[in-house]
Amino acid sequence: MTKKTAFDRVLAARAQDKITIKDLIAGLTDDFIELHGDRAYGDDAAIYGGIGLLQQQPATLIGIRKADDEKSAAEVHFGSAEPDGYRKALRLMKQAEKFQRPVITFINTPGAFPDVNAEYHGQGYLISQLILQGLQLETPYLAIIVGEGGSGGALALAVGDCVWAFQDSIYSVLSPEGYATILWKDSSRVREAAEIMKLTPPELVEQGIIDKIIPEVRTKAEINQLKQQLFDKIKELSAIPTAELLRRRFARYRKF
Numbered sequence: 001m002t003k004k005t006a007f008d009r010v011l012a013a014r015a016q017d018k019i020t021i022k023d024l025i026a027g028l029t030d031d032f033i034e035l036h037g038d039r040a041y042g043d044d045a046a047i048y049g050g051i052g053l054l055q056q057q058p059a060t061l062i063g064i065r066k067a068d069d070e071k072s073a074a075e076v077h078f079g080s081a082e083p084d085g086y087r088k089a090l091r092l093m094k095q096a097e098k099f100q101r102p103v104i105t106f107i108n109t110p111g112a113f114p115d116v117n118a119e120y121h122g123q124g125y126l127i128s129q130l131i132l133q134g135l136q137l138e139t140p141y142l143a144i145i146v147g148e149g150g151s152g153g154a155l156a157l158a159v160g161d162c163v164w165a166f167q168d169s170i171y172s173v174l175s176p177e178g179y180a181t182i183l184w185k186d187s188s189r190v191r192e193a194a195e196i197m198k199l200t201p202p203e204l205v206e207q208g209i210i211d212k213i214i215p216e217v218r219t220k221a222e223i224n225q226l227k228q229q230l231f232d233k234i235k236e237l238s239a240i241p242t243a244e245l246l247r248r249r250f251a252r253y254r255k256f
Contacts, residue, residue: 006194009201010176012168013147019217021048021063021106021146027223028230029054029061035092037084041121044085046076046109049092051101055231060096062089062157063106066147079148080113086126086156093130093137102140102234105157110175112153127156134159135250140237142230145169145210161237161249162211165201171209172199209256 004012025032029052037043049062066079081089089105096103112123134141134157143160149171158171165171172179176193180186183193204210217226237245 005191006197006200006203007176007191009168010170010194010199013170015147015168018066018108018147018168020068021065021108022068024106024146024217024223025052025061025063027220028052028227029059030056032061036088038087038091040084040087042082042084044076044082044088045072046079046081046113047085047089049089054104054227054234057231057234058099058101059234060092060101060103061106062092062103063146064109064153064157066108077113079109080111081109081153082113082115082118083121083123083126086112086123086130089157090126090130090133093133097137097139100139102142102238103137103160104230104234105141105143105160107143107145107149107154107157108147109150109153110148111150112156124152127152130156131159135253136246138242138246140234140245141249142233142237144214145171150175159249159253161245161252162233163209164212164214165204165210166214167201167216169201170199171201171204172197 032050032052034050046064047062048065051058051060064079064081065076067073067076093103112127141160143158143163145165147169149169151174154171176190176197177187179197180189180193201210201213205213214226217223
């Protein structure tokens with residue numbers, strides 16, 4: 001079997017046959033209730049979140065979703081969340097903290113929505129708040145990169161106690177196309193950029209940016225296996241005193 005190049009992994013992370021965030025959350029939980037709105041401006045469909053039972057453990061699950069079908073792709077800006085989406089995610093996280101529910105996030109985004117109105121409505125500020133509040137969240141917090149983990153738009157939901165990544169995923173400060181264009185003024189060098197950026201799961205584990213690589217999840221059996229892994233990790237994190245949990249989380253990101 002031919003070893004995948006970094007750019008092969010980029011293409012696989014963007015593939016249309018990836019499990020959707022909605023299907024993943026539905027498979028992992030029982031009695032999931034979607035929660036809507038940011039209580040300030042709107043309800044961005046790119047952020048999908050709510051409360052469900054994970055092996056009878058109440059948990060808050062939040063995902064950045066690309067699309068469920070062709071029609072919904074434009075509605076969610078192909079996985080690029082807007083300010084009201086990030087504000088909704090922050091609201092759900094703070095609610096989870098209040099009721100001592102663990103937080104699990106699922107990330108598949110090329111980045112936050114690059115729009116003038118998004119900046120006018122506080123996109124940068126909200127991403128910074130999610131990073132800040134995530135570091136201070138007084139409840140276990142686990143993040144999973146499902147496909148693309150692009151820039152601050154992904155980091156906003158990925159400052160957990162541990163970060164896992166699907167086998168065919170990427171996590172980087174910008175896209176390989178963006179890197180090649182900015183650095184060399186030549187987007188055709190995208191394959192070279194992907195190799196240099198070290199954005200694949202094995203390289204991310206080596207750098208200590210992610211903690212674990214998860215095989216791709218598609219079948220019910222594979223979802224159940226991931227469910228058990230999540231439950232076991234949450235149980236482990238819940239046994240750590242809050243002050244120590246926060247100290248470890250801060251130290252984890254401080255070393256970057």
